[in-house]
Each structure stands twice: as structure tokens, then as C-alpha cells.
Amino acid sequence: MRGMLTVLGAVAAMLTGPVSAQEAGKTTRIALGTGEVTGYYYPVGGAVCRLINRDRARHGLHCLVAPTPGSGANIGGLRDGTLELGIVQSKGHMQAFEGSGPFKDDGPFPELRSLFTLHTETLVVLARADSKIKTVADLKNKRIAVGPADTFQRSMAQALIDALKWRANDLEGMLEMDPAQQVEALCDGQIDAAIFAAVHPSGTVSRAVDGCEARLVEVEGQAVQQYLASHPYLTPVTVPAGAYSGLEAARKSFGMAATVVTTASLPADTAYEIVKVVFDNISIFNSLYPPLAILERQAMIGKELAAPLHEGAARYFREAGLLK
Incomplete structure (x- = not known):
């Protein structure tokens, strides 16, 4: 926690207040809370800031990438004003807005606002090349491996098990x-x-596919669709054909999206410009980091955004024909 306070304190010391970027002759510095430097959120945040900063002469915004422990810390930074923007996993986004789960003691966060979604952490099911596992239903009574207890990896596997309504005796070994x-x-x-x-x-998937011809199993079916409908922080994902050796057809699955959030106190013009530089330059954004390569503009304003859209973001989306 002390390290986190040091990071956010250093960022806060560099910042002006959240004034409009349109103020003549001034540069408005905005801090984007990301994640650990060895994870995905930090380089993804770097891509966002890179696009914002390349157009600085026009809009007057200077984006700073702030490394943090992750989603929870970013919500905390938004609450106390040491961050203007944060990358937050979709489930944590919903829980922070509602004041549930790990944010129960903090209460609801009605000032939280959504800008757009980023990449998705996708559930992967890999089967042996010589197995008869063709669908997720075929996993029943098979030897499967999942992530360690109390990890995100385990929670994603558990989501599939819950969707299929399996009990412990439905699995030979886990x-x-x-x-x-x-x-x-x-x-x-x-x-x-x-x-x-x-x-x-x-x-990791490439090593399995190339090393022993493991196959990606599609995560699809009525039970999965019903589960997704009742868990809005989960999003459908399609792994495109050709993404891995031997993957001749696309595979469906689901996952949790990374979302870019802010607060209602961010000026509308600032939010508008942030969204504009990313969405107007989506092909460049796609090229900046591999996990961003398949992002499409319309899909970046999906149901994973639990908090209301910031008014500045909504204005851009309406102008671009992405929102009615």
C-alpha cells in the first residue's frame, strides 16, 4: 500500500486540476492508472496515452501512464482524485459502481463514468490432439486442470463450471x-x-498448439448464453481463424474486458477529445500492441460498461454514428 501511495502521490504532484483542455495556452495533464509494468494494462495504457499525446498541440492534453497494482487501486485513485482515468476489469467496474464485492465497504460510486472497453481476457479451453473432446459438454468426467484457488484464472474456469451447472462428481479430477x-x-x-x-x-496457447497440437475447444451453447445474459460483466469473444497454427475456423468463448473509466468531474470536452483520438485513429491503435489488434469501434461500447457513459464520450459516439 505504501508503494501505491508513493506512485499516486508522485503522479498527483505533477498534475493540475481537472480543468478543460480547451483553456487557451495551457496543457492539462491527465493520469491514467494502469497495472503492474509486467502485465497487460501498463502497455495498453501506454498505447492510449501515445495516441492522446500525439495530438497534444491541438487539444492541449498530456497523458501520463501511471503504474499501479491494478483495477482496485485505479478505482481508489479515481475516488480520491489522484487519477483522472483508470483501466479497470469489467467485473470490478460493475462492483465499484454498485458498491459490491471488494468495494462493499466503500459503498456505491455513482460518480464513476465509462469511456470505452479495451482487450478481453478470454476463457481458453485446450484439449489434447488425440482426445474426443469437441465441445465443452465433452469435458464432463474428464481430467481437467484449472488455476489455483483464489486467482482470476480459477474464477474464469469456475464461471464455465457454473454455467454448465456441474457438480464435483461430474469431473473425474480437477x-x-x-x-x-x-x-x-x-x-x-x-x-x-x-x-x-x-x-x-x-x-501460452501457441506453445500448446505448436508443441503438441492441442486444440482450442469452442465455449458455446445454450447454457453458456444463459450464463452470459445473467452476468453482464462477461462478454462474448471470437478467436479469429488463423490466430494460431491449424485454427482453420473461428472459435467462440467469453471473457472479461478491460475498461477505461473516469469520473463525472472530468470536463466533457476532455472526455470527448480522449475518446475522439482513440476512435478516429483505431487502425493505428490496433497496431500499437498485439492484444489491441482485433478491437473494433462498435464493440468498444458494449454492455461491459456498467457505469453510465461520460457525457463527453456519449457526444462523440453520437456524432460518429455509434450511439443513437
Whole structure:
């Protein structure tokens, strides 16, 4: 926590107040809370700031990438004003807005506002090349590996198990391993399937596909669709054909999206410009970091955005024909 306060304190010291970027002759500095420098959120945040800063002469915004412990810290920074923007996982986004889960003691955050979504951490089901597992229903009574208890990896696997309404006796064995160990166990024949979360394109998935011809199993069906409908923080995902060796057809799954959020105190013109530089330059944005490559503008304002759209963002989306 002390390290987190140091990071946010240093960022806060560099910032002016959240005044409009249109103020003549002034540069407005905005801090974007991301994640650990070794994770996905930090480089993704760097891509967002890069687009904002390349147009600084026009709009007067200077975006600073702030490394943080992640979603919870970013919500905290937005609450106390040390951050103007934050990247927050869709489930945490919903919980922070409602004041539920880990944010229960803080209460609802009605000032939270949505800008857009980014990449998705997708549920991956890999089966052995010689197995008869063709659909997720075929996982029943098979040896599967999931992430360790109390991890995001485990929670994503549990979401699938809950969607299928399986009980403990529906699985022959469920081993707890991190994704790298799962791939090794899969290729060695110790398990029939591996279930974990990944951001595509994934080096872990590539190692399994290239190393032992593991297959991506589609996560689809009525039970899955019903589960997604009742859990709005989960989003459908399509892994495109050709994403991995031998993947001749697209595969469906689901995951949790990274979302860019702010507060109602951010000036409308500032929010408008932030969204504009990203959406008007989406092809450049796609090229800045592999997980951003398949993002499409319309899909970036989906149901994962639990908090209301910021008025400045909504104005841009209406002008661009993305929102009625």
C-alpha cells in the first residue's frame, strides 16, 4: 500500500486540476492508472496515452501512464482524485459502481463514468490432439486442470463450471495449476484438458498448439448464453481463424474486458477529445500492441460498461454514428 501511495502521490504532484483542455495556452495533464509494468494494462495504457499525446498541440492534453497494482487501486485513485482515468476489469467496474464485492465497504460510486472497453481476457479451453473432446459438454468426467484457488484464472474456469451447472462428481479430477504448468501437463498426457484465461494472441496457447497440437475447444451453447445474459460483466469473444497454427475456423468463448473509466468531474470536452483520438485513429491503435489488434469501434461500447457513459464520450459516439 505504501508503494501505491508513493506512485499516486508522485503522479498527483505533477498534475493540475481537472480543468478543460480547451483553456487557451495551457496543457492539462491527465493520469491514467494502469497495472503492474509486467502485465497487460501498463502497455495498453501506454498505447492510449501515445495516441492522446500525439495530438497534444491541438487539444492541449498530456497523458501520463501511471503504474499501479491494478483495477482496485485505479478505482481508489479515481475516488480520491489522484487519477483522472483508470483501466479497470469489467467485473470490478460493475462492483465499484454498485458498491459490491471488494468495494462493499466503500459503498456505491455513482460518480464513476465509462469511456470505452479495451482487450478481453478470454476463457481458453485446450484439449489434447488425440482426445474426443469437441465441445465443452465433452469435458464432463474428464481430467481437467484449472488455476489455483483464489486467482482470476480459477474464477474464469469456475464461471464455465457454473454455467454448465456441474457438480464435483461430474469431473473425474480437477487439478490446480498455473497456465504454463497446465500446458506441460496437457502435452505430457497427465490431463485431458486445460482451462485458463489468456489475452489473444497468447504465447501460452501457441506453445500448446505448436508443441503438441492441442486444440482450442469452442465455449458455446445454450447454457453458456444463459450464463452470459445473467452476468453482464462477461462478454462474448471470437478467436479469429488463423490466430494460431491449424485454427482453420473461428472459435467462440467469453471473457472479461478491460475498461477505461473516469469520473463525472472530468470536463466533457476532455472526455470527448480522449475518446475522439482513440476512435478516429483505431487502425493505428490496433497496431500499437498485439492484444489491441482485433478491437473494433462498435464493440468498444458494449454492455461491459456498467457505469453510465461520460457525457463527453456519449457526444462523440453520437456524432460518429455509434450511439443513437
